Amino acid sequence: xxxxxxxxxxxxxxxxxxxxxxxxxxxxxxxxxxxxxxxxxxxxxxxxxxxxxxxxxxxxxxxxxxxxxxxxxxxxxxxxxxxxxxxxxxxxxxxxxxxxxxxxxxxxxxxxxxxxxxxxxxxxxxxxxxxxxxxxxxxxxxxxxxxxxxxxxxxxxxxxxxxxxxxxxxxxxxxxxxxxxxxxxxxxxxxxxxxxxxxxxxxxxxxxxxxxxxxxxxxxxxxxxxxxxxxxxxxxxxxxxxxxxxxxxxxxxxxxxxxxxxxxxxxxxxxxxxxxxxxxxxxxxxxxxxxxxxxxxxxxxxxxxxxxxxxxxxxxxxxxxxxxxxxxxxxxxxxxxxxxxxxxxxxxxxxxxxxxxxxxxxxxxx
Amino acid sequence: xxxxxxxxxxxxxxxxxxxxxxxxxxxxxxxxxxxxxxxxxxxxxxxxxxxxxxxxxxxxxxxxxxxxxxxxxxxxxxxxxxxxxxxxxxxxxxxxxxxxxxxxxxxxxxxxxxxxxxxxxxxxxxxxxxxxxxxxxxxxxxxxxxxxxxxxxxxxxxxxxxxxxxxxxxxxxxxxxxxxxxxxxxxxxxxxxxxxxxxxxxxxxxxxxxxxxxxxxxxxxxxxxxxxxxxxxxxxxxxxxxxxxxxxxxxxxxxxxxxxxxxxxxxxxxxxxxxxxxxxxxxxxxxxxxxxxxxxxxxxxxxxx
Numbered sequence: 097x098x099x100x101x102x103x104x105x106x107x108x109x110x111x112x113x114x115x116x117x118x119x120x121x122x123x124x125x126x127x128x129x130x131x132x133x134x135x136x137x138x139x140x141x142x143x144x145x146x147x148x149x150x151x152x153x154x155x156x157x158x159x160x161x162x163x164x165x166x167x168x169x170x171x172x173x174x175x176x177x178x179x180x181x182x183x184x185x186x187x188x189x190x191x192x193x194x195x196x197x198x199x200x201x202x203x204x205x206x207x208x209x210x211x212x213x214x215x216x217x218x219x220x221x222x223x224x225x226x227x228x229x230x231x232x233x234x235x236x237x238x239x240x241x242x243x244x245x246x247x248x249x250x251x252x253x254x255x256x257x258x259x260x261x262x263x264x265x266x267x268x269x270x271x272x273x274x275x276x277x278x279x280x281x282x283x284x285x286x287x288x289x290x291x292x293x294x295x296x297x298x299x300x301x302x303x304x305x306x307x308x309x310x311x312x313x314x315x316x317x318x319x320x321x322x323x324x325x326x327x328x329x330x331x332x333x334x335x336x337x338x339x340x341x342x343x344x345x346x347x348x349x350x351x352x353x354x355x356x357x358x359x360x361x362x363x364x365x366x367x368x369x370x371x372x373x374x375x376x377x378x379x380x381x382x383x384x385x386x387x388x389x390x391x392x393x394x395x396x397x398x399x400x401x402x403x404x405x406x407x408x409x410x411x412x413x414x415x416x417x418x419x420x421x422x423x424x425x426x427x428x429x430x431x432x433x434x435x436x437x438x439x440x441x442x443x444x445x446x447x448x449x450x451x452x453x454x455x456x457x458x459x460x461x462x
Numbered sequence: 463x464x465x466x467x468x469x470x471x472x473x474x475x476x477x478x479x480x481x482x483x484x485x486x487x488x489x490x491x492x493x494x495x496x497x498x499x500x501x502x503x504x505x506x507x508x509x510x511x512x513x514x515x516x517x518x519x520x521x522x523x524x525x526x527x528x529x530x531x532x533x534x535x536x537x538x539x540x541x542x543x544x545x546x547x548x549x550x551x552x553x554x555x556x557x558x559x560x561x562x563x564x565x566x567x568x569x570x571x572x573x574x575x576x577x578x579x580x581x582x583x584x585x586x587x588x589x590x591x592x593x594x595x596x597x598x599x600x601x602x603x604x605x606x607x608x609x610x611x612x613x614x615x616x617x618x619x620x621x622x623x624x625x626x627x628x629x630x631x632x633x634x635x636x637x638x639x640x641x642x643x644x645x646x647x648x649x650x651x652x653x654x655x656x657x658x659x660x661x662x663x664x665x666x667x668x669x670x671x672x673x674x675x676x677x678x679x680x681x682x683x684x685x686x687x688x689x690x691x692x693x694x695x696x697x698x699x700x701x702x703x704x705x706x707x708x709x710x711x712x713x714x715x716x717x718x719x720x721x722x723x724x725x726x727x728x729x730x731x732x733x734x735x736x737x738x739x740x741x742x743x744x745x746x747x748x749x750x751x752x753x754x755x756x757x758x759x760x761x762x763x764x765x766x767x
Contacts, residue, residue, distance in 0.1 A: 141568075141679060143575035172568060172679060257722065263729060290721040291729035297683040298674035299481070303474050303715055307722040310470045324576060325676045332675075348578065458724035 132193065132373050134158070134365075135168040135186030137179060139198035140296065142171055144322035145348065146341045150359040151197040151220070153342075154390075157362025158369055165369050175200035183208045187215050193372045195219075195365070205229060216372050223448070225379050232364065234384035234391040235444050236266075237273035237422045238415045239357040242393060242408045243338050244277020244285075246354050247315045249404035250336055254284045256315035257308030259326045261295045263461050267319050269447035270357075272454040273422045274317060274338075279456060281407065288313060289459030298325045305329035315354065323356075324348055336399055343394050353397030355408075364390045383445075386416055428455045465595060471712060471719050472599040476607055479711025481506070481668040483610045485689035486696060486703040487617055488661035493693055494621060495654040496634040496758040500556030501541050502662055503686025504563020509534040509666025511567040511574075514677040518577045527582070527606065527667045534663020535656045537563065542655040546648050549762045560686070568679045575677060582606060582672040604672040606664065611704055613661070618700040630654055634756035637763040647763050665689075688736075695743050697754035713739050 134155065142152035148171070155167050168186045173179050179201050183194055187208070192215055196205040199221045209217045209229045222231035247256055256278065260267050271289055278285040288311060290304045305316055305326045317338040318326040323345045330337040331349040339345035339356025346353045364382075371377035384391050393412070396405050414420040423442030429435050429452035436442045442450070453461045485502055492499045499505075513530030517523045537559075544555045582604040591601040621627040630650050632640040637647040669685070670677050692710060696702035717732035725732075 141572060141575050145576045288722055290718055293733040296678060298676050298678045298681045299669045302673045303478055304718045307718045311722050322678055325674045328675055460728050462728060
């Protein structure tokens with residue numbers, strides 16, 4: 097072995113690799129940011145004018161805001177092992193941020209998150225966190241209270257009907273809030289609830305809607321995946337409707353539309369993507385309210401009196417200022433049991449435990 | 463008040479019973495010729511989506527119904543080829559057809575979700591629709607409702623009053639004997655499955671064009687399987703199927719009516735009503751007439767070579 101060349105290569109190697117590393121970091125800086133792939137999976141179709149379209153429009157808005165972002169999208173992914181496979185597949189294609197956009201994706205997402213600690217996950221409506229999994233949603237009862245005010249001022253028969261997937265606490269809280277809002281402006285108001293037992297059975301929703309309309313209700317609200325069937329049924333029979341999830345549902349009821357509670361995820365998804373790109377993302381539980389840019393009151397329809405719109409806006413400000421509670425005692429449930437004492441208020445953070453319907457609502461909470 | 467309730471329940475029973483009746487008739491004639499088709503759910507979905515898409519594209523719901531029926535029939539020909547020509551297992555092929563229908567209909571329908579259609583609307587029959595009680599309950603429906611019972615009667619007539627129906631039932635009882643008597647079991651089975659597909663497609667079209675005015679994935683939500691059970695309830699008879707479909711349609715509608723009226727029973731229990739009813743019926747029927755089952759139902763005719 098010759099030893100005379102020993103000193104040269106060693107320094108040369110160090111020098112070259114230093115230049116190389118600096119060059120790489122310079123080129124990264126020059127490019128601004130790396131391209132980010134975001135994967136989103138949907139439980140239903142992204143054209144449902146409801147839950148899924150709201151999420152899908154959110155990622156599209158994110159893409160417009162951030163040209164460096166590429167979106168991988170999958171529709172109609174069943175909850176469970178299929179969801180895991182689709183998420184892993186997206187990760188193998190280079191996705192660094194995954195949005196499993198259904199409540200039921202929580203467990204599959206937690207499993208995949210554990211396997212790929214370098215990938216970030218954001219899950220809507222969840223209640224669990226992991227080091228690389230955040231949760232986000234918004235508290236909706238205040239917004240539903242505002243819908244109730246608008247409905248209570250618009251109705252002619254003083255009766256509303258709600259077509260709801262299942263009697264789970266978050267939905268019960270929304271219906272309670274709607275009813276209390278309506279009662280606050282219309283003491284004769286009554287709300288009827290029909291539970292479907294499923295999030296997706298359009299023919300059954302149609303029959304439930306006409307059963308409610310036969311009872312003389314002239315306002316129909318809906319909490320299922322896609323509001324199209326119920327909103328259209330109301331419009332056909334000359335009734336009013338209140339939407340949920342998606343801003344665009346208004347086009348199905350140009351005459352009878354009152355308003356709706358809608359999720360506008362675009363800015364939030366943009367923030368998530370930006371945080372992942374610049375490395376500031378951290379696991380957190382976001383729970384928005386009326387001040388958040390992702391919870392929106394949809395535009396009012398032509399049937400809503402101007403006075404009602406003003407009252408809705410004023411009440412919204414009271415909520416934002418913290419001067420008003422949705423579930424202000426005394427409140428009884430519809431079986432006559434006292435649920436909230438006078439002078440107290442049921443906290444919005446506790447609605448996960450709400451298993452009753454407020455006095456004046458016709459329906460069974462379990 | 464109670465009269466109004468009765469009218470509402472009647473309307474609901476007829477509305478939700480109509481697609482069940484078409485589906486049950488579809489399954490009945492298929493089973494009469496010895497073929498049990500668990501793919502009915504898939505055929506209905508194909509009918510529902512094709513009917514909706516054609517109605518969106520042409521603006522003509524009648525054309526939608528025709529297209530739905532033809533699409534259902536063509537789709538059923540896949541099943542027919544498998545179980546008749548390829549002599550494959552009927553249960554396995556039926557389930558495969560069902561899942562194929564779920565996927566294919568979702569694929570076809572995806573670009574059309576959220577499109578608005580006029581659809582099939584109620585046609586008021588003059589004079590009769592003004593009658594108290596009966597007017598609203600029976601004479602203010604869409605065209606497919608009015609055609610449902612006549613269809614059942616026509617099928618009954620074909621099955622029991624024509625030579626074609628006799629040969630068809632002979633194949634269902636014993637294809638070898640029918641073959642020996644000079645009938646072609648394969649041809650008859652193909653013919654019947656084509657008609658069965660037409661009816662299944664119409665059942666789906668009623669869901670999307672008349673009830674929901676809307677297309678959503680898997681909107682049949684198990685109605686195809688319900689119809690398979692209804693065939694047993696109706697003891698393979700098209701006229702008893704009318705009563706069965708109305709009864710089960712009524713059970714679905716009744717539970718929604720009871721909720722809308724605030725009857726103090728849990729929605730979970732009310733939701734079980736149609737299924738409890740079908741279980742009860744199967745228990746009661748179970749021991750009585752076995753003779754109603756077509757003799758070679760589910761068996762594959764292996765030819766006579």
